[in-house]
Amino acid sequence: MSLRDKKIIISATLAVLLLIVFLGGYWTLEKEGLTLIVKGEEIKVHSFKNSIKEVLLENNIEYDDDDEISPSVDTKLEDYMTIKVVDVNVKQLTEYEDIEYETKIIEDNNLEKGKTKIEQDGENGKKELSYKLTYHDGELVDKALVSEAISKDVVDKVVKKGIKEEVIVASRGESSRSGNGMKVVATAYAGDGITSTGTVPKWGTIAVDPSVIPYGTKVYIPQFGMTFVAEDCGGAIKGNKIDIFMGSESEAYSWGRRTIDIVIN
Template structure:
């Protein structure tokens, strides 16, 4: 009886010792130590009894989703001194509004004297919206690409009319032309006037709503009514009174010419004119 009791005590002691050894071995075998964990830019060192990266993250209450980057992968086996990094990924859409520049179209017109240009249509900028897809890793921008582009308003091109017809330069009138025009003026029937004549140029609209051209003169409508045809022997040509000006008073006219240099060369002259219609 005493031997049985003694044997039981020895057996239990051995069993307890064996169990302790198994648990101690399990502790050292299963426990993974000094695992470096990088989350959102912060580095910590942890220990774990888990078998995989996924179990370690669950032990430490670390949240993530399917878009985030976990390295090594969630199913990787844990090892001592392992380095695990989680990169949080965020994707957002950003819209930017911008303008679309218009182009300038130049069209030639033989009905306008050479050197004369006018704007037939003003240009207008368009508007567009560009949608970018931006990707951030731990709050830092790593990618920015165009997802789509939407035209909100199409641009309107500017249209410029460029004259290619015959141009007149006042300074080119020579002596032979003057003699021939003076000779032909003797046969002109109409009221003769002696006026002070200046010259002007540019792209504008006359007082009667027309575009000034070679053949247009500005007058004092109280003296020479709009629409009156005026023959000028100096050029051997009939002009039309279509414009006026603040400084055009009394016996004074302003002759439209094709360039500012021609106006400068003309200056101010006293000339004969004939009211012919």
């Protein structure tokens, strides 16, 4: 074999080796089967880049610090990798809610029982609610309450309810008698002694709770058709109770315990 032929064979061999090295490097550096998911759409690519950040730049994929990228942008690129870019937007929203007023009932002893009077009209208040809205690829994924404040105060409705009882009853020698009526539990007593006000008890004397019916008050009892005087008290006479002095113990025993109407004049 001549020297010239040898040179030709060596050159051809070197060329083949260089081609093999080149192709091997090409296949090694190129990342195949890459999938980019951007705004829900899949894009198939291949790249010679080394990181996710570089392949996104290579394919003109824009993103900002709020966006979510997985794996992270600094991750080394590998074959058949799926890279997802989620466009994240944050917005503010303000809403208003009504605060319903309450109705407060106040008893009024200057207003006749069964009657009502609106003292103050009610008015709803308003509450201001601030929300943070988070969108992923245009879809709302979170609505978080950031703050709330009263923008308008509630005005409660106030209604007065009458509790005053007006009683008109027939009486002896008079066509009618009026005053403040009330219902009481009445018992009876008898015997000798002195009342709490220093008088001698007689028919027409009643024992009372002075905090409810003061001493000296004239009390008309329709059942007897006469007016009694509050002159005495007793340990068991508390609240809406009275004790009527009777002429004898048998009368007191016969009376027992009854619920009656009285009129305080």
